[in-house]
Amino acid sequence: MLNTPLEILKKYWGFDTFxxxxxxxxxxxxxxxxxxxxxxxxGGKSICFQVPTLLKDGVCVVISPLIAxxxxxxxxxxxRNIKAVALTSKxxxxxxxxxxxxxQFGNYKFLYLSPEKLQSEFIQSKLKQINIQLIAVDEAHCIxxxxxxxxxxxxxxxxxxxxxxxxxxIALTASATEKVLDDIVKNxxxxxxxxxKKSFFRANLAYQIFDVEDKxxxxxxxxxxxxxxxxxxxxxxxKTIEVSEQLNSLGYKSNFYHGGMQLDDKIQxxxxxxxxxxxxxxATNAFGMGIDKANxxxxxxxxxxxxxxxxxxxxxxxxRDNKKAFSVVLxxxxxxxxxxxxxxxxxxxxxIVKKIYFSLNQYFxxxxxxxxxxKYEFNIGEFCKTYKYSILKTYNTLKIxxxxxxxxxxESFSRKSAVKFMVDNHKVLxxxxxxxxxxxxxxxxxxxxxxxxxxxxxxxxxYLSNALNISISALKKELSLLHKDKIINFYxxxxxxxxxxxxxxxxxxxxxxxxxxxxxxxxxxxxKIDNLILFLENNKxxxxxxxxxxxxxxxxxECGICDVCISSKNDSKKTNVKDVSSKVINLLSQxxxxxxxxxxSLLNFPESDVIFILQILLExxxxxVTSQNKYKINQIE
Numbered sequence: 001m002l003n004t005p006l007e008i009l010k011k012y013w014g015f016d017t018f019x020x021x022x023x024x025x026x027x028x029x030x031x032x033x034x035x036x037x038x039x040x041x042x043g044g045k046s047i048c049f050q051v052p053t054l055l056k057d058g059v060c061v062v063i064s065p066l067i068a069x070x071x072x073x074x075x076x077x078x079x080r081n082i083k084a085v086a087l088t089s090k091x092x093x094x095x096x097x098x099x100x101x102x103x104q105f106g107n108y109k110f111l112y113l114s115p116e117k118l119q120s121e122f123i124q125s126k127l128k129q130i131n132i133q134l135i136a137v138d139e140a141h142c143i144x145x146x147x148x149x150x151x152x153x154x155x156x157x158x159x160x161x162x163x164x165x166x167x168x169x170i171a172l173t174a175s176a177t178e179k180v181l182d183d184i185v186k187n188x189x190x191x192x193x194x195x196x197k198k199s200f201f202r203a204n205l206a207y208q209i210f211d212v213e214d215k216x217x218x219x220x221x222x223x224x225x226x227x228x229x230x231x232x233x234x235x236x237x238x239k240t241i242e243v244s245e246q247l248n249s250l251g252y253k254s255n256f257y258h259g260g261m262q263l264d265d266k267i268q269x270x271x272x273x274x275x276x277x278x279x280x281x282x283a284t285n286a287f288g289m290g291i292d293k294a295n296x297x298x299x300x301x302x303x304x305x306x307x308x309x310x311x312x313x314x315x316x317x318x319x320r321d322n323k324k325a326f327s328v329v330l331x332x333x334x335x336x337x338x339x340x341x342x343x344x345x346x347x348x349x350x351x352i353v354k355k356i357y358f359s360l361n362q363y364f365x366x367x368x369x370x371x372x373x374x375k376y377e378f379n380i381g382e383f384c385k386t387y388k389y390s391i392l393k394t395y396n397t398l399k400i401x402x403x404x405x406x407x408x409x410x411e412s413f414s415r416k417s418a419v420k421f422m423v424d425n426h427k428v429l430x431x432x433x434x435x436x437x438x439x440x441x442x443x444x445x446x447x448x449x450x451x452x453x454x455x456x457x458x459x460x461x462x463y464l465s466n467a468l469n470i471s472i473s474a475l476k477k478e479l480s481l482l483h484k485d486k487i488i489n490f491y492x493x494x495x496x497x498x499x500x501x502x503x504x505x506x507x508x509x510x511x512x513x514x515x516x517x518x519x520x521x522x523x524x525x526x527x528k529i530d531n532l533i534l535f536l537e538n539n540k541x542x543x544x545x546x547x548x549x550x551x552x553x554x555x556x557x558e559c560g561i562c563d564v565c566i567s568s569k570n571d572s573k574k575t576n577v578k579d580v581s582s583k584v585i586n587l588l589s590q591x592x593x594x595x596x597x598x599x600x601s602l603l604n605f606p607e608s609d610v611i612f613i614l615q616i617l618l619e620x621x622x623x624x625v626t627s628q629n630k631y632k633i634n635q636i637e
Contacts, residue, residue: 005030008051012080019044025196026052029134029170034193036140036171036184040200041316045172046073049136053110054082058133059103062112063157065139068266070112072292077110084110087117100126115142115153118160128163135160137188140171141309144183152403158189174316175309178552200312200551204319206561207543209329209536211608214597215302216246218330218607223252223280226326228297229273232282233314235303241450243302244282253278259286260416260458288314294321301329304339307528308535308550324561329536336533343529347522348396350515354508356397357406359387361505371504378499381462381472391462398499400521404514408500416458418491419445419479425453431487441468441478442487456489539564580605580613585622585633593630 002008005026009015018026021039025048028035039045053060064070070086077084085099085108102108111130117123137143143154161167171184171193185193212218219232232254234240240256247254255269255278273281274293281287285306299318305311311329319325348356363383366372380398384391402409421428428446432439444467449457465475476492483490503510511518535546543562548555558565583603588594591602596614600607614631617623624634 002055005051005055008054009047012054012082013047018047021196021198022048022051025170028194028196029168030055032166032168034169034188034190036173036176036181036190036193036195038173038176038181038195038197040198040202041174041313045138045174048172049134049170050077050082050110053134056133058131059108060110060134060136061127061132061160062110062136062138063115063118064112065114065142065151065154067114069138070114074110074112076292082110083108084112086112087114087123093122096123096126100130103130115151115157119153119156124159124163127160132160132164132167135164135167135169137169137171139173140184140188141173141176141180143171143187144176144180152399155187158187161189175313175551177309177550199553199555200548201544201553201555201559202316202319203559204322204324205315206324206326206559207315207547208326208563208566209331209539209543210563211332211611212330213332213611214595215330215332216243217597219243219247219300219302220250222298222300222326222328223247226298229276229279229293229295230281230298230300231288231296231314231317232280232300232302233285233287233305234282235284237284239302240282240284244280245450247280247282252280254280254282257281257283257287259284262418262456262458265455285310285314288317291317293317295323296320296325297323298326298328301327304329304331304335304532304536306532308531308547309528311532311535312547312551331536336537339533340526340529343525346390346392346396347525348393348400348518349522350511350518352393353397353400353518354511356387356389356394357401357511358507359383359389360407360499361501361507363387364499366501366505368505368507372501375498375500378497379472380497381465384462385466385471400514400518404517405502406510406514407502408498410498417461417476417479417493418456418458419449419452420456420489421453422486422489428487431485435485438478438482441475442482444468456491539567577613577616580609581617584610584613584617588623588631588633593626593628593632595630599631 002011005023006018009018022044025035025037029049029052037045037048039048049060049062062070062073064073067086067088070088074084074086083102083106085102087096087099091099099111103111113123137154137157140154142151143157144150161169169188169190171188171190173180173184176184181195184190210218223230232243234243237258237260240258244254244256255272257266257269257273261269269278269281270287270291272278296318299315301311301314305314315327318327360383361368363386364372364374364376380391380394383389384394398407398409401407423431428442432442441464444464445452445459448464449459451457461472461475465472468475470478479488479490480492482488531550535543535550538546542558542564544559545555558568580603583605584599587599587602591598594602596611599614600610603610614623618625621634623631626632
């Protein structure tokens, strides 16, 4: 019989020692103490609840935000001959009953479920019947409105404590400020918890931020210098595809990953990256949570991350094997100027919430003062088209109203319809010739969604209907006809949602009650982008020190490997501004017109210095930019 945490670790994981501070966390859990484990990305959080569970009788209930993350951990445990199961939407009620029978009588040790599943009265009734020895809340920052991935469903997790009041809770997160930690304690109802932190300092991770005009050219330079696995983050689904295709055309092996992909495509992209069939993955921030790959040599942001918290989590996916890795952010003046504007533009202000709430009541013809008990079918695209509202602002408003218990929102509209062409390109063209009325729709789909002959692609019905100037229902009808003619396979998702109003209609009076909360959350979003910009623009203080300070750590020693530290070391070798200016002007006098990339490649100066000088020469009207985005000597008449 195994009696100690170290014996468990050796038997199931094959390690001889724990990482700091895993032993301290495990000791707290074994002593029945509520614990918050604040460990950086890749710090081995899961072992902190898995090892103590195997030393005691009973089940560990793990509450986790992502199905993929749950499935990965369950698979890893099963591969170690540890009995674990995840409750997913794929399971029928009979299968769920079998799961709980196994937990009660079959020596299963781990039950993974989402916070949404926990709200089911049926699930709650089953949880009452099993011996729960530990409750683990993964990605616990999601419980805080100050956190970067707030999920309202996390606020109701402590319902499990009603049935198991003496069971200890361990909350795990990789990024939490003091405000977030306070919320975790309060919302999980933790009893005098021990907070165990590991420093965010990563001696092997070089944070480097570059001002560049040609980002793809800079990526090429990085890929040439740094070998091994890489993650390239970009901010839109379309860009993941475009950048991956550009890299492949240059001879690199890459794939893309975003939240709109079919599950099978996601799994394939992930597995190809894990096995290094495609060592470069270009992704939105939908990729990364819970991944376990030690040898990522570079994490590159082509666009600004959403916040400092997001950045430190995403950057932290590099160099988990403790070998040198790079976190690179590529930015330009436009990125910085537009970042805050985009955040502010998409905020659902109190006035916007009032307008949209009023329109919702008008849309469903609810009388002032009435509390309707009906569950209304709601199509966000049709609603926004009717009232000319932004879909994003409307969605943000619905989330606010749901969070504040003004209405109950079923987010079914996040499901997307999908299309795949079932015939080759020649047969599609033949079909268009014989069915000219379908020509416009088919060409729009082909132009918008790459790879649609190879695999099923989720489609944006609102975008397509607007582009064709038809209703969503008319679009669905056209797609159904193409499906009937066996040109495409059309998966018609019911992306209507259900809305149920929870309070009587009182228009502005209803929103006035929650206006302070709305303003505070909006202020938080602005603060987060301000803090990010401050970090990115501060080229005087070591990047590691800045990040540690943000998370209330004090460190006086510079990392020595970030862009700020390297620049400081090279101060004595600073480029002479007049020398660079002279060389740029001489070069353009001889070559007539050159792009910034061409100028950098022809001059033996750092790219950042050349870009800086080009901007100065533009401001002084010594240089001009052509319609092809090339630089030339400005010929003043």
